[in-house]
Amino acid sequence: MDVSKLTKNKAYSNERFLNSRHARPLRILSEYIEPASRFEHYNIDDTIVFMGSARFVSREKAEAELLLAEGGYGDKRRARHRLKMSVYYEAARELAHRLTLWSKELPDDHRRFVVCTGGGPGIMDAANRGASEAKGLNIGLSISIPKEQLESNYVTRELSFHFHYFFMRKFWFAYLAKAVILFPGGFGTLDELFEILTLRQTGKMRKHLPCVLFGTEYWNNIINFDALVEYESIEADDLELLYRTDSVDAAYDYLTSELIEYGIPRPGATL
Numbered sequence: 001m002d003v004s005k006l007t008k009n010k011a012y013s014n015e016r017f018l019n020s021r022h023a024r025p026l027r028i029l030s031e032y033i034e035p036a037s038r039f040e041h042y043n044i045d046d047t048i049v050f051m052g053s054a055r056f057v058s059r060e061k062a063e064a065e066l067l068l069a070e071g072g073y074g075d076k077r078r079a080r081h082r083l084k085m086s087v088y089y090e091a092a093r094e095l096a097h098r099l100t101l102w103s104k105e106l107p108d109d110h111r112r113f114v115v116c117t118g119g120g121p122g123i124m125d126a127a128n129r130g131a132s133e134a135k136g137l138n139i140g141l142s143i144s145i146p147k148e149q150l151e152s153n154y155v156t157r158e159l160s161f162h163f164h165y166f167f168m169r170k171f172w173f174a175y176l177a178k179a180v181i182l183f184p185g186g187f188g189t190l191d192e193l194f195e196i197l198t199l200r201q202t203g204k205m206r207k208h209l210p211c212v213l214f215g216t217e218y219w220n221n222i223i224n225f226d227a228l229v230e231y232e233s234i235e236a237d238d239l240e241l242l243y244r245t246d247s248v249d250a251a252y253d254y255l256t257s258e259l260i261e262y263g264i265p266r267p268g269a270t271l
Contacts, residue, residue, distance in 0.1 A: 031168040035161055047116035047176040051192050052123025052183030054149055062086040088183045089126040095248050096130030120149040123183045128154035141169050178263040179210045179255050184218040200241050208262035212251050213244045
């Protein structure tokens with residue numbers, strides 16, 4: 001930084017300084033303080049986090065793509081696959097809708113178990129959409145990456161956040177979460193899954209956090225958890241950190257039961 005070119009502006013008004021490497025701690029801290037102030041303002045104690053691929057589309061869109069492909073305007077194989085995977089979009093949408101309706105009926109002055117996603121397309125959009133269709137607030141924690149993703153149009157405007165630092169974004173996923181549902185996804189979803197499992201396994205996360213893996217065929221093909229036990233890389237009891245299902249009804253019943261037992265008596269989140 002060329003000190004000779006500095007003006008008499010106060011440091012907090014100096015954009016050149018704020019965007020420099022010297023101010024990195026301030027930028028990191030701002031991604032903690034600013035979201036915290038908004039969550040406090042809107043009385044949000046805790047969340048239900050939905051994670052999964054940004055690549056999946058709704059059944060309606062997938063059916064339209066297949067129709068075009070069969071008419072010679074696209075890849076039929078890919079269109080059929082996208083239609084198959086759209087089942088996860090619709091499941092996330094329905095589950096978020098039902099959980100939002102359930103949470104709105106809870107007798108509490110604060111907003112409890114608000115649907116929270118990464119704020120992007122795919123599974124994230126589906127969950128935000130389901131919550132929005134239930135007329136509930138919902139949160140989007142988007143991230144700036146070189147290949148920018150379209151943000152979901154269903155995120156509550158006042159609760160739409162845009163992060164630079166992945167670790168601060170993941171902090172807010174984990175800190176407020178009282179439940180996590182992981183749908184099929186790629187590197188980002190896997191990263192988030194194993195971070196949550198590591199925090200739970202090591203005791204760094206002390207709260208009870210039900211964790212649902214939705215889509216047993218997908219997850220059984222992607223991760224051989226039983227092999228980790230067989231090779232004694234993890235304990236057999238570690239598998240109890242996960243609840244695996246293909247059923248929206250089963251996921252809903254499991255989550256609401258766990259949240260009633262462990263989430264309601266102690267408002268707020270503790271790590």
